[in-house]
Amino acid sequence: MSQTWSLHPQLMQDTVNIGDLPLSRVAVIKDANYPWLLLVPRRPNVSDLIDLSEIEQAQLTTEINRVAVALKAITKADKLNIAALGNVVPQLHVHIIARRKTDAAWPRPVWGVVPPLDHDPQELDAFIAALRRRVWLA
């Protein structure tokens, strides 16, 4: 049991950092098949949503809404998928995924359907810049 929070090594490897909200780290999953974000509450030893206090849960809900609204506006997605699973990586993390009816996994959930696809670096930079403007500056 650690007393300080740090991003789980597997999540570190799988994501590109965008920035911090009051509770959560925000990151992009390295998979160009879908616009796919992760919110990771910066609290040590938390695995399930119910391990957060009620105040932290309310703050996480606010941050999920803020990021999801931005992601939908930027991508014009058909549907959002929002999920806290964590069967493989036990550190609490919330997936926010913009789904399109034409994407590689539709209508299935994205996990394990097709191998991750590398991002085009310029497209990824533009996506992160657009998110930063909407989430932190709006």
Next chain:
Amino acid sequence: MSQTWSLHPQLMQDTVNIGDLPLSRVAVIKDANYPWLLLVPRRPNVSDLIDLSEIEQAQLTTEINRVAVALKAITKADKLNIAALGNVVPQLHVHIIARRKTDAAWPRPVWGVVPPLDHDPQELDAFIAALRRRVWLA
């Protein structure tokens, strides 16, 4: 666009009703592979979490916590999976699934891995009774 809420016919077919919290209908998915609940906010024309008002989102978070705490206590699950996907049924519904390291899909997400398994009626009655005690009477 309907002005009154009713449970989507597919969700009606796939679930057994448990009862209503202030915002959400609570139901069990008819699949004995996993202790699997559904929360469906009783608001018409809502597909994504971000379609709810901020007050409704906060209420939904409270109800998710209440049901998830009860489900974990009853099942002694290893992990909770909480997800709003809705790619197939567009009416907003939140899955709350008790996962065990020995279950049929572990560590994968449950969707589409193994066919649904019929409940034993007495076990289902006992499960629903235990949930009602913890969620509504606690």
